[in-house]
Amino acid sequence: MTSIKPIATDILRAAALLPVSVARSGTALKGHTPHRLRRLLHAGTGILLGAVAFVLVGMELLVIARGAFYGFVDQGPYDHSWGGPTLAGAWLVHFLASLPVVAGGLGLLWFIADLDDRLGARFVRGERTGAWALPAALLLSAGAVGFVIAWIHQL
Template identity: 50%
Template structure:
């Protein structure tokens, strides 16, 4: 049985939308911090514009959403760091580590170590990209009430659990440095 499907290649507009959403996730922290500082300083207009809120959105709601945006932004920065590290230590491993490769994954040859690190970094980088993409969508759903739209019931608990997991990760990471 021969089943053929026409699978279209991603259009340039789709690629731009994907890249824009990844970029939106990466800049959540500075945008949220700006909105939070502006809202706490009594400048609700710029804070509402950054969060794409309606002009009539209450100051308390803007401050709360700005604070949650900052927390999601911290998670996005961690994921961007994982992506950068996966790229540097995977794709560019041979340039980052000059050897010897006797104790490296895939060693003792440079090619084996490079291939092993690349193979490990691919799924990690793909997961980081997927999570960044999802984080931007989660933020858009989180701020839906600011635009006068309904927010799904699962969004706020998901955001709060994500922020808690980020705080626990940061605590454990900082703790291991000591």
């Protein structure tokens, strides 16, 4: 059974994956090791997954602000808000609606950390990790690009 501490550590690792992967690429470019290309591939997939995690962390912060802290960010009136017409009702409904969204986002960050571990094992150490890891990382990255484009268009 997985304990809470490694899950939290994985989530934090995923949140920091973009700068860590940029540093990985710099380190891979410096040396002339026989595994230079493999390290660059791992850094490249880490940059993609780190960008996805960056967007996801931003969305998590937005959901927390608009859920748990709803009463502080929206000053009313609450007549047409979910749970309105009172501040207490609107705040409660927004908080409860944010819980599964936050949980799903944390689960995705955990999955991103696992993907990065699997791709590192595959590219850097040459281990067999299953053929699904690289397509999953690319599909997740493409989905994040589509999400950001849709988000920008709705502004």
